Amino acid sequence: MEISALQKIVRDRYFETDNARGIYHTALWFHEEVGELSAAIASGDKQNAKEELGDVLMWLLTLANLLDIDMEDVVKDYLNNPRKLPSK
Ligand SMILES: [Mg+2]
Numbered sequence: 001m002e003i004s005a006l007q008k009i010v011r012d013r014y015f016e017t018d019n020a021r022g023i024y025h026t027a028l029w030f031h032e033e034v035g036e037l038s039a040a041i042a043s044g045d046k047q048n049a050k051e052e053l054g055d056v057l058m059w060l061l062t063l064a065n066l067l068d069i070d071m072e073d074v075v076k077d078y079l080n081n082p083r084k085l086p087s088k
Pocket residue numbers: 033036051052055
């Protein structure tokens with residue numbers, strides 16, 4: 001699945017609710033999910049980590065939607081940025 005297709009699914013399903021909540025409180029939800037992912041990693045629970053990776057990804061796409069930023073562009077810009085290349 002393309003990132004843009006996934007971002008559209010998230011937008012179609014959640015934008016109205018996310019927009020009503022607002023960017024600040026949505027960012028807090030995102031942070032909570034990152035914390036849950038960190039806890040899952042720390043506990044060594046791979047199944048839980050998998051679920052939390054999904055939560056983090058969906059909340060990240062939600063933030064992008066609220067900011068009206070296309071994550072496809074974000075990825076392209078990132079991969080084309082020479083400062084993002086691995087250091088030797
Ligand atoms: Mg979670």
